[in-house]
Structure formats: C-alpha cells, structure tokens
Amino acid sequence: MNQASIQPTAADRPTPPAAPPRAPTPVVISGLSKRFSESVLAVDNLDLAVEAGQVFGLLGPNGAGKTTVLRVLLGLIWPSSGSAHIFGEAIRPGHPVLRRVGAIVEGPAFVPYWSGQQNLEAFWRAGGDDWSTANSGPALEIAGLGEAIQRKVHTYSKGMQQRLAIAQALLNKPDLLVLDEPTLGLDPHEMREIRELLSTVAGEGTTVLLSSHILAEVEQVCTHAAVMAQGRLIASGTVAQLTGAATTVYVEVDAIDRATAVLAGVEGLGPLAREGMGLSVHLNAVPRKAIVAALVNAGIGVETVMSRHHLEDAFLELVGEEQ
Numbered sequence: 221m222n223q224a225s226i227q228p229t230a231a232d233r234p235t236p237p238a239a240p241p242r243a244p245t246p247v248v249i250s251g252l253s254k255r256f257s258e259s260v261l262a263v264d265n266l267d268l269a270v271e272a273g274q275v276f277g278l279l280g281p282n283g284a285g286k287t288t289v290l291r292v293l294l295g296l297i298w299p300s301s302g303s304a305h306i307f308g309e310a311i312r313p314g315h316p317v318l319r320r321v322g323a324i325v326e327g328p329a330f331v332p333y334w335s336g337q338q339n340l341e342a343f344w345r346a347g348g349d350d351w352s353t354a355n356s357g358p359a360l361e362i363a364g365l366g367e368a369i370q371r372k373v374h375t376y377s378k379g380m381q382q383r384l385a386i387a388q389a390l391l392n393k394p395d396l397l398v399l400d401e402p403t404l405g406l407d408p409h410e411m412r413e414i415r416e417l418l419s420t421v422a423g424e425g426t427t428v429l430l431s432s433h434i435l436a437e438v439e440q441v442c443t444h445a446a447v448m449a450q451g452r453l454i455a456s457g458t459v460a461q462l463t464g465a466a467t468t469v470y471v472e473v474d475a476i477d478r479a480t481a482v483l484a485g486v487e488g489l490g491p492l493a494r495e496g497m498g499l500s501v502h503l504n505a506v507p508r509k510a511i512v513a514a515l516v517n518a519g520i521g522v523e524t525v526m527s528r529h530h531l532e533d534a535f536l537e538l539v540g541e542e543q
Contacts, residue, residue, distance in 0.1 A: 244308030246270050246396045246427045247293065252302035254288050262288040264451040265302070270429050270444075275422045277438035277459075278431040280448035286431035289448075290325055290400050293429075294318065306396065322389030323398040328381050332374035336365060336384045339373060344391055355393040362420050363387035364413075379410025386417060397421060399430040403437055415441050469508055472498035472524035473515060482518045483511060498524065 247270035254263040263285040270276040278286045291297045293304045295313040303310055309317040330339045344354045360369060363383040373381065382402060389397060402418070403411040411434075418441050422428050432438050438445050439459060446456035455462060473479040479499060483492055489511065490502025501511060508525060515522050 243272060244305075246272055246307060247276075247429060248305040248308075249289065249293065250303050250305075252289065252292060252304060253300045254285075254292060254297070255300045262451050263292070263299075266448075266451075266453050268446055268453065268456065270427060272427055273422075273425065274444045275418065275428040275442045276430070277442035277445040278429065278448060279433070279435070279438050279445050280431075281433055283450075284433075284448040285451040286433075286448060287326060287400050288451075290323075290398055290429075290431060294321065294323055294325060294398060296325065319392060320395045321398060322392060322394035322396070324385045324389055324402065325398070325400040327400075327404070328385030328388075330373045330381065330384065333372055335372055336369040336376070336387075339384070340369075340388055340391065343388055354391045356391060358393070358424075359387045359390035362390060362417060362424075364417070377410065379406050379413055382406065382410070382414055383417060386414075386421075390421070394426060397426050397428045399428070401432055402430055403432070403434060411437070469501050469503060469511075470495065470498055470524065470526045471501055471511065471515070471522065472496075474521035474523065478518065479515055479520050482514055482520065486511060486514050 247268070249266055249268040252263055252266040252268075253261070255261045266285075266289060268278075268289075278289065280286050288297070292299050293306065293311060295311045295315060295318060305311065306315075306317050307320060309315060311317070330336075331342070334342070340354075340356065341351050344351055344356075363386055365380060365383055365387065368376070368380060369384075373384065376384065386397075386399075386402070389399075399418075403414050406414065415437065418428060418430070430442070442459055444456070444458050445462055447454040447462065471479070471483075476494060476497075476499065480492055480494070483489060483499070483501060486506060488504055488506045490504045492502075493500040503511075512522055512525060
C-alpha cells in the first residue's frame, strides 16, 4: 500500500481547543412586573438586557417605573413576578454578586458634618471591610474632588455631593455601575461634569446602567437605551437606532438661491425651506452625502450639514403613542 495515500481519520485528528465560555450578561431582566397595590402597577412585564461594556440609559418620564426597576435589580424590593439577574445570578437581598455592583439609587445620603473622606470610610467599614482594601485612590481620582474630600459635606454643592456618591459607588471597583437620575437637580455645568465622569468610568471598562428623564443626558452619554412609559418597555436598542435615520437636515451654504435650485432637482428629496443662512431639507430616502455631492458638484460651498432628528423627537413620538 502506498503510505502517502493513507488519510487520517476523524479520530486521528487533534481536537480543536474549546472556545472559552462566554461571560454572563451583566443585566438580564425577564418578564418583570411590580405591583404596589391593586391600582398601582409600577412595572409591567419588562424584558431587558444590558451587555458588557454598554452605557445603557433607562429613559422615561417621571412615574414610568425606572426607579422601581433599579430597586428590584439591586434586591431592595421583591418583584411581583418575573426575575432579575446580575452576571447570571438571580438577585435576592444580600446576594454576594452585589459586591460586584456599585449603585446610587434615589439620591446620595451622607452625614453632613463629616468630611467626604470620613463618609467614604464609614460606608466602606459598614460592610465589614478594612479601608485599606477599598479602591479609594482610583475612585477619588475619577470623582475629581481634590482637597475638597477633607471638607465637611454640608459645604459641598449638589454636583460635588453627586461626585462623592459616585466615588463611593466605585470603592469596590465594580463591574457594573447602577445610577438613578445621576444629574437630577444639577446645574448645566455640574451636569456636564457628571457626564464626563461617567464617560471616564465607562472608558475604564465598567458597564453602566443609568435611569434618566433628561433626553440630552442619554443621547450624549449612552451607547444604548430603552424607553419606558407607564411601566412598560416601548422600545430599546442603540441610541442611533432609536434616533433613526435623520429625516431633516439643516444645510448652510454660500449661495442659497443656487442651492435651492440644485436641490430641487435631486430626485426623491422632500420639501425645501429657507431658514436663516441656510436651508431646511427633508431627506425622505435620500442620503445626506448625496445632497452634499450635488451642491459641491455645482460649485456651491457647503458650510454646515446638521441633523435635525434627535432622541427627543423619537422619545416624544414613542411615548406619545402610549398616552
């Protein structure tokens, strides 16, 4: 027999290495309902998943059920039906997996006449751990309080208290950070600081789940979002998916009359309207790059092309359908 013609059998072939097991999804909520009384159904059959690395916004008006969802997720209250899992573990009060979670729910609470440092140390030791084991250095660096950490908390602004609360939530170096309305009551400057802080946290690899009724906050900070109304999930997906393709753009050009004539000849384009130094253009199914190309090819200078369809439009449309 020709030795070269002998082929290895399946049994002779080496077994390929097994793929590493997939890490459990940080948050999985299935069929979750919470009824507080016969007349108050706060959450109604909610299904939701937050994948690793996402900054996920739970968006909805006041009373939509957002805080109730977070309280169930953290084991603070029992669901009426359904389940909530964190990293594959069914949540109950005091579950060990909660040590992988940092959270602020229904606002920060501190001893006002203690310093920020004293408050953090007391919080950490209340869990039975020595302060030396806390992730204090990175947490304080992210929070950016500087020397103010030694001041009494009653001297802090609301924004500083919120940053202290986030530092507290980061002391255990969490894999999941859960925040309930993190910019509520803050001024615009403080809101921006908290948004930047959350971007830093997410950049460090922490999965973030936050609730908010502030549309701009979710649009600027989050990668994914779910819209809730009256306890029900209305829509979920990436922020880009929820926003949808831009239906209207504002185009600023150096020759409005010529631009109007050129765009009027673009097949499929919707109505045009002169607006200030530019034009409001309804795209229909025409891509933005097509109108830019048409203008440039006609020798018209394009100064600005700006989408006019934001998360606010999608949110109002989605929630309006539920009213």
